Amino acid sequence: MHGKHQESEPYEVEWEIWVENRLGIHARPAAQIMNLAAQFDATLILEKDGLQANTRELLALLALDCPQGTRLVIKASGAEAWQAAQALAGLFARKFGET
Amino acid sequence: MSEQNRILKGIPASPGIVIGRARVLSDLGDFRASYRLLFTEEEKIAEIKRFESAVDQAHADLTRLKEKIAAEFPEHTHLLELHLLILKDQMLYDEPLRFIKESNLNAEWALYRAFERVRELFNRIEDPYIKGRIQDVESVYRRLLGNLSGKSSGRYYYSSEPLILVARDLSPAETSQMAGSKVLGFITERGGKTSHTAIMAQSLEIPAVVGLDNATREIIPGDELILDGLTGRVILSPGNGVIKKYRARKQEFEAFKDAVTRSSSAPAVTLDGHPVQVLANIELPEEVQLAQKYGADGVGLYRTEFLYMRQPRMPTEAELFEDYRRVVEAMQPRQVTIRTLDIGGDKFISRLEYAPEMNPALGLRAIRFCLREQEIFRTQLRAILRASAFGQVRIMFPLISSVQEMRTARELLQAAAQELAEQDIPFDPNLPVGAMIEVPAAVTLCRVLAREADFFSIGTNDLIQYALAIDRGNKMVASMYQPLHPAVMHMIQQVVAAGREAGIPVAMCGEMAGDPLHIPILLGLGVDELSMNAMAIPVIKSVIRQFNLDEAREMAAKALDMVTVEEINDFASQKMSERFPEIFRFGSALAGIQ
Structure with a gap:
């Protein structure tokens, strides 16, 4: 659920990234993020200004309101936390394949 | 059963004529x-x-x-x-x-x-x-x-019979379902010409009328009706005579559309062998595909404001370059004319310390803004110069109102080029530099400006607004916004003459250039290039191909002798309806003008 920052959760990875694609996290990138998250045994969270969205929830990702230039933190925990975070950062870096 | 031949009027959203029975969708x-x-x-x-x-x-x-x-x-x-x-x-x-x-x-x-x-x-x-x-x-x-x-299983309209959909509103998803279905066309109460639904209807080539108040109440399910997506008219329970008339009109329109689109990618050459460049106005790199689809000979106006409006921070040189390069490469070997930032200080309030202006149209905008904020300008100039290494690029400065502005802008461009040369970054050293003519002062000074520029591009939207002192968004005076106003015609003539004298080409990139009705006169006045919305290109090319330059010159000369805009408008319409009845009837609708 899209909500407040939870101090208690221990994350194994915390990375800062920037939304670089032109249209920001609109419907298609959000769907790509969801598909990616489903492939890993990990809890993968995106955080913006203290607000969090679980990467498995489309509407929460959209509601995070991330146009181009937004600063985000990837937070990951679980068995494949590292791989999942890396893959997600890669998706952002490739600008979701937008040309 | 409704009374016969009742006419409802909405906004034409997608051209074409269909005749069929209404299916009124319940309003979810x-x-x-x-x-x-x-x-x-x-x-x-x-x-x-x-x-x-x-x-x-x-x-x-x-x-x-x-x-x-x-x-x-x-x-x-x-x-x-x-x-x-x-x-x-x-x-x-x-x-x-x-x-x-x-x-x-x-x-x-x-x-x-x-x-x-x-x-x-x-x-x-x-x-x-x-x-x-x-x-x-x-x-x-x-x-x-x-x-x-349980009353309805969503809004589906599967049908073995062809039908015309009537709904209060249709979502783009619902519109997309019409692809390959029995839906002949649709009518909605909401929406405008540029709504998502309208744009999708155009891309699917399904005739549509939108913004028709009370359509779902006025139209009875099962009624026969005629939907005219060219004029926005819907005729309820048409009589046999009316149906016959519209069947003929439909056939004529479809034949016209086929003929016009078939040859859209070929060059536009007048009957007496005079070629005219017909170019596209674009805003996003993605629109290059549209330009190519409609047969553009190049991009005559690439608006560059999008990246600045889209995000809370300034775009970087790399981001700008990336966009420009994509457009330039995709259009290669055709020419792309990039207009530098045409934006007002008021748009940057959050980032720069500018107060809102009382009258932004006369305020700190376009080249004035860029000459004030030279760092922002420099970044864009470098990006454009770098993109020029990848194809045929021209650059033009908007809202030029004095020779000094043109000189300063060119000096800054020269400085940016010098920097790139020192850094061994490639660019086109012969990049043509143009002045946009959209302020009456620039028209008055066009003979001297022509010596400072490699080409002119007349921006008619602003030029007409400033010359006639008309705000088109103001309903009280909007009808006085007249492209064929004698004052505007004489201004265009003056600019073309100055271009001829200095040996530089004169382009036009306002909406005026995309209206078939204006084309013969613009040709006759001697405008070399016309740039417009991509959708208008096929029609405009077909008008050019059917004209002799001599005939166009004669028309322009006659129009220049007239002293009222009413006379000129009548003259242009009459000539068009005589010479090209099909274009007169259908051309504007197909070009997306209303």
Whole structure:
């Protein structure tokens, strides 16, 4: 659920990234993020200004309101936390394949 | 049965004429969620089942639609994929289930509450594009509510018979379902010419009339009607005579459309062998495809404001370069004319310390703004110069009103080029530099300006606004905005003459250039290049091909002798209707002008 920052959760990875694609996290990138998250045994969270969205929830990702230039933190925990975070950062870096 | 030949008038959104029977879609927007409390465990279990089967049904329906569309229009399937994801989203699936279980709510009210929460969340979103996706959530919500009501299984219109859809509103997803269906055309009460639904109808080539008030009440299901997407007219219960007339009109239009689009990529040459460049105005790199589809000879106006408006920070040189290079490479070997930033200081309030202006049209904007904020300008100039290494680029400065402005802008461009040369970054050293002529002062000074520029481009939208002192957005005076006003015609003539004298080409890139009615006179005045919305290109090319330059010159000379705009308008219309009845009747609609 899209909500407040939870101090208690221990994350194994915390990375800062920037939304670089032109249209920001609109419907298609959000769907790509969801598909990616489903492939890993990990809890993968995106955080913006203290607000969090679980990467498995489309509407929460959209509601995070991330146009181009937004600063985000990837937070990951679980068995494949590292791989999942890396893959997600890669998706952002490739600008979701937008040309 | 309605009375015969009743005419309703809406906004023409997608050209074409169809005749058929009406199917009026019930309005899912008026489905009200009912409220009921559940008292027993059994009731809850039954309610959960009911909700889940409504979701399953929606899932099956959407999947079926997706497959149906995928075969013919794969580019439209993503909307349905998005709806499938929303359908199973926690906020619209898990939440209603929780409300049923924990708050003893019936399925409809549980769904309604969940949807309202999503709506609240989206209300806080600032980015207009992302915020707009609430429409998709709403569409899924309505579909589920429809399924729960049991009265309707969503808004489907499968039919073995051809039909014309009538609805209060259609979502883009609903419109996409028309691809390859029996839907001949559609009529909606809401929407405008540039709404998503209208744009999709154009791309699917389905005739449509939008913004027709009370359509769902005035039109009775099963009524025969004529939908004229050229004029926005809808004729109810047409008599045999009217049907016959419209059948003929339909045939003529379709023949005209075929003829015009068939040859759109060939060059436009007048009957006496004089070639005219017909170019596209674009804003986004993606629009290059549209320009190519409609046969543009190049890009005559590439607006560059988008990247600056889109995000809260300034775009970097790398981002700008990336966009410009994409356009330039895609259009290669054709020419791309990039207009430098045409934006007002008021748009940058959050980033720069500018107060809102009383009269922004006369304020710190375009080249004035760039000469004030030279760092911003320098970044863009470098990006344009770098892109010039990848194809045929021209640069032009908007809102030039003095020779000094032109000189300063060129000096800054020269300085940027010098920097690049020192850094060994490639660019085109012979990049043509143009002045946009859109301020009356520039017209008065055009003979001297012509010595400072490699080409002119007349921006008619601003030039007409400033020359006639008319704000087109002001309904009280909008009708006085007249492109063929004698004052405007004489200004164009003056600019062309100055260009001739200095040996530089004169282009035109305002809306005036994309209206078939103006073309003979513009040709006759001697404008070398015309740049317009891509959709207008095929029609404009066909007008050019059917004219002799001599005839056009004669027309222009006659028009220049007239002293009132009424005379000139009548003259242009009359000449057009005599010489090219088809273009006179259909050309503007096909060019997207109303």
